[in-house]
Amino acid sequence: MTRTTPEVAPLSRKFGITPADSNIPDADYEIYTDGSRIENETGFAVCMLKDEINIQNYLFKLNTFNSVFQAELAAIEFAATGLSKRK
16 A cells, blocks of 8 residues: 655745744734533634734534534634635
């Protein structure tokens, strides 16, 4: 079996993931993600800040069979792919 490495397109912007108590100098936006599961409800949120001002919140409800770990990953995926396309 031959394995190939997928090609990755270069990002046109600076992009990085850092702990919440640190920052990326000269970043255009700060984006915070959170996945949650309480009782039988699962979802995630993504919050976008520019110059320390909350400019956009995204809230999503997932299916009842989704785990909190899936919610956390969905939030990160949304932030990394969906918001990186924002101009």
